[in-house]
Amino acid sequence: MDNGNAGTASKTAKLRVFRGDASGGKLEPYEVETYPGMVVLDAIHDIQAKQEPTMAVRWNCKAGRCGSCSAEINGKPRLMCMTRMSHYAEGEPITVTPMRAFPIIRDLVTDVSHNFEMAKKIPPFTPRPRDADGTWRMKQEDIDRIQEFRKCIECFLCQDVCHVIRDHRKDTFAGPRFLIQLATLDMHPLDTLDRRELVKDEFGIGYCNITRCCTEVCPEGIRITDNGIIPLKERVADQYFDPIRWIASKVSGEEKKPKAKLRVLPPDPRPTDVPAGGKDRR
Amino acid sequence: MSTSTEAKFERHEHDVLVIGAGGAGLRAAIEASAEGASVGVVCKSLLGKAHTVMAEGGVAAALGYVEPKDNWKVHFRDTMKGGRYLNQWRMAQLHAMEAPDRVKELEAWGALFDRTADGRILQRNFGGHKYPRLAHVGDRTGLEMIRTLQQHGIHSGMTVYMELTVTRLLVEPASSGRPARIRGAFGYWRESGRFVVFLAKSIVLATGGIGRAFRINSNSWECTGDGQALAYLAGAELMDMEFMQFHPTGMVWPPSVRGTLITEGVRGEGGTLRNKDGKRIMFDYIPELYANETANAEPEADQWLRESTSGVSSKARRTPDLLPRDIVARAIHSEVKAGRGSPHGGVFLDIHSRRSAEDIKRKLPAMYHQFKELGDVDITKEPMEVGPTAHYTMGGIRVDPDTQQSRVEGLFAAGECAAGMHGANRLGGNSLSDLLVFGRISGLHAAKYAKGREAPSLDVGEIEAAEREVLAPFERDEGPNPFLLHDDLKDKMHTYVGIIRSEDDLTRGLEHIARIGEATARVKVDGNRHYNAAFHQAFDMRNMLIVSEAMARAARARKESRGGHAREDFPEMDKGHFSKVNIVARWTASGMEIAEATLPDVPAEIKTVLEEG
Structure with missing residues (x-):
């Protein structure tokens, strides 16, 4: 990165970064020179290049689009690439720790494979046939809401902050990211499957008690709770508890959507057993 | 393979192994799976994080929903002209013909593009495209595509190996008239450093570009030319490596985000480039090749923009702000050099005076967000400062246009790491369509190649050599820091x-x-080797160096200026020799060899299509 003609004397920032792995670790202090516009990910890269070449961090686009560099900064789930150093008071150390809801692999890198396995369980998009002219006509206003959901960059910060997941309901609760995906499918004008039973029984929507922590941390500003989870809860509740809606739906034919089945796919391969050494190969 | 080696390495077997899980890799894997092949997909990052997510403006396809006059022939002509006729015509033809079906297919897999008033896919203007042609989702089209392919792909039977780096392709050497043949790949899990051997009947490389070799670039860390380097080391040829696309509009300030992409969609939505005096710069840089179809004064340019963005077939000519990228990037470079640049060494890109704040936030939400959060600029009120940023490699692995196979049997390539489709310069929007069209073709032919073929047999010596190469950086007592070497190279x-x-x-x-x-x-x-960043960087360096050398050598061999290759000592486009050849790089025991390959003849019926425009 070209540091340009900043015109200001460089300053030093203090960071404390978690170093360690599944067996334990601690916060290590570092100092870096700052420059205009610097973000926390720049500081981590600077440490990696000049002080700790083995420091582990995930990142890709450095523009807030890929959702790779999720971490907790002063305890708050954030993207490191979108967090300006100037956001924090000068002289105060900035503490960077890995997402706490996921097992640590090393330093700032966590094992998020649970999310990819959850994604596989969701019965995929199943569209109705195309219109006679080979297109699918949809009004923009009918897809505005789900386009909001599809802004999701899968940073998993919502999963990280969710207290249901933090309190170990990982296997029975899909978490905000996947409830949003289920809401997307439910509201998709072309989709033909009824996933409501799964949303309740397999993806555990009932565990969410609408504290909106996920919405607060979403870097894309998706209104996860109000626009996604609450309407989905209502749809599921209607199916089970609202006799008038039930009769109305029988008349309108809405209930004709076939019920979706849970997908059971083998897990993706993961590296096995303990980390291999450098010189000692095994 | 001997039993000791067999026991030593984790081993996986597939008919087709796809290396890279961006748009091209996923599309290849989906197609190969649909053909009934057992498919493995290897990616350096987590699934869905590939650089395709950074594609913003849209995917080019002559659907004709916004401008009914559009069709594959116009798209083909635009692409060949944009590539200054150095494209492999057959690839440009296949691309233009198949892109509409590939986009429609994404809708069948759940993608939600922005809509026209009558409910079909909306298309926007982009540089070098005669008609509004880019299907898009605001300014996050790449994310929509990768998520669609990812969600469809994981249900189509492929096995995904995330955070795994391949360091060598395994190749059965040529013997008695039979060319060299692919048999697998060697790599390591980034998390544990543990080695993995893949047996594969065919391999598709879809690893993207090489932007990380440049100081100011728009690329993610993954774009280190891995596929090009792996193919080169395996005996395939690299072609057109001299052609590097510098996207005209990267951020220039603040330093932290220098190079980060600003979508061409800003200009597609009416944005204009101005110098420090407020003058619109592009009217002074219209090349002869585009003079007939480009407005030479503001009123006509504005009429065209107004009409073509509101669904009217405009009789006015296109604004020069939407000339192909190489032309616009060099224009900005010249303005800055002449002392007419913006305070931080770029020029101004102005959308706030052209569209309402509401339009800007709806059409360009990511740009709005990016400038506000990272640049302290409100683009609904102020101009952006922009300058060229290394963005895309037109060159790459030389492949057969109809199958995407390289000269190594069973080794295929698609997307940015392959060459031929874009010639000397790529039009914006043609990479997302490229990766869909040629992703599918490569997956199809890789599966066909694998069908009925015996599982390959491995060679212990070859695997042990690959292992030694990976371990070597740990064996030394002292040596340079790979991060600082990377800085030096950039x-x-x-x-x-x-x-x-x-x-x-x-x-x-x-x-x-x-x-x-x-x-x-x-x-x-x-x-x-446990998630060791310096270790990972060491291998990225090997690959970047190979590709950088090929780029510099090919650039030295091409003594003319054309598209993404500009020589100050040969400023003109050559109408003779260099208009008929592609530069090729190949591995030899004594170093990199550079040669010329004659451009294939364009058949008469295709010539007619080119001349119709």
């Missing part, structure tokens, strides 16, 4: 192999590449 590539080149600079650049290469061979890595 600087030298920018200075000597950048947007404007010369014989002297390229020669000096090659000396630096050789010096950095020699240092890279002595890199020392500390610690163990």
Whole structure:
């Protein structure tokens, strides 16, 4: 990165970064020179290049689009690439720790494979046939809401902050990211499957008690709770508890959507057993 | 394979192994799975994080929903002209013909593009495209595509190996008239450092570009030319490596985000480029090739923009702000050099005076967000400062246009790491369509190639050599830091192999590449192989150096200026020799060899299509 003609004397920032792995670790202090516009990910890269070449961090686009560099900064789930150093008071150390809801692999890198396995369980998009002219006509206003959901960059910060997941309901609760995906499918004008039973029984929507922590941390500003989870809860509740809606739906034919089945796919391969050494190969 | 080696390495077997899980890799994997092949997909990152997510403006396809006059022939003509006729015509033809079906297919898999008033897919204007042609989702089209392919792909039977780096392709050498043949790949899990051997009947490389070799670039860390380097080392040819696209509009300020992409969609939605005096710069840079179809004054340019963005077939000619990228990037470079640039060494891109704040936030939400959060600029009120940023490699692995197979049997390539489709310059929007069209074709032919073929047999010596190569940085007692070497390379590539080149600079650049290469061979890595960033960087360096050398050598061989290759010592486009050849690089025991390959003849019926425009 070209540091340009900043015109200001460089300053030093203090960071404390978690170093360690599944067996334990601690916060290590570092100092870096700052420059205009610097973000926390720049500081981590600077440490990696000049002080700790083995420091582990995930990142890709450095523009807030890929959702790779999720971490907790002063305890708050954030993207490191979108967090300006100037956001924090000068002289105060900035503490960077890995997402706490996921097992640590090393330093700032966590094992998020649970999310990819959850994604596989969701019965995929199943569209109705195309219109006679080979297109699918949809009004923009009918897809505005789900386009909001599809802004999701899968940073998993919502999963990280969710207290249901933090309190170990990982296997029975899909978490905000996947409830949003289920809401997307439910509201998709072309989709033909009824996933409501799964949303309740397999993806555990009932565990969410609408504290909106996920919405607060979403870097894309998706209104996860109000626009996604609450309407989905209502749809599921209607199916089970609202006799008038039930009769109305029988008349309108809405209930004709076939019920979706849970997908059971083998897990993706993961590296096995303990980390291999450098010189000692095994 | 001997039993000891067999026991030593984790081993996986597939009919088709796809390396890279961006748009091209996923589309290839989906197609190969649909053909009934057992498919493995390897990616350096987590699934869905590939650089495709950074594609913003849209996917080019002549659907004709916004401008009914559009069809594949117009798209084909635009693409060939944009590539200054150095494209492999057959690839450009297949691309233009198949892109509409590939886009419609994404809708069947759940993608939700922005809509026209009558409910069909909306299309926007982009540089070098005659008609509004880019299907899009605001300014996050790439994310929509990758998520669609990912969600469809995981249900189509493929096995995904995330955070795994491939360091070598395994190749059965040529013998008695039979060419070299692919048999697998060697790599390691990034998390544990543990080695993995893949047996594969065919391999599709879809690893993207090489932007990380340049100081100012728009690319993610993954774009280190892995596929090109793997193919080169395996005996395939690289082609058109001199053609590097510098996107005209990267952020220039603040330093932290220098190079980060600003979508061409800003200009597609009416944005204009101005110098420090407020003058619209592009009217002074219209080349002869585009003079007939480009507005030469503001009223006509504005009429065209107004009409073509509101669904009217405009009789006015296109605004020069939407000339192909190489032309716009060099125009900005010239303005800055002439002292007419913005405070931080770019020019101004102005959308706030052209569209309402509401339109900007709806059409360009990511741009709005990006400038507000990272640049302290409100683009609904102020202009952006922009300048060229290394963005895309037109060159790559030389492939057969109809199958995407390289000269190594069973080795295929698609997307940015393959060459031929874009010629000397790529039009915006043609990469997302490229990766869909050629992703599918490569997956299809890789599966067909694998069908009925016996599982390959491995060679212990070949695997042990690959293992030694990976472990070498740990064996040394001292050596240079790979991060600092990377910094050095980025600087030298920018200075000597950048947007404007010369014989002297390229020669000096090659000396630096050789010096950095020699240092890279002595890199020392500390610690163990557990998610070790320096260890990962060491291999990215090997690959970037190979591709950088090919780029500099090819650039020195092409003594003319064309598309993404500009020589100050040969400023004109050659109408003779260099208009008929592609430059090819190949591995030999004594170093990289550069040769010329004659461009295939364009058949009469295709010539007619080109001349209709």
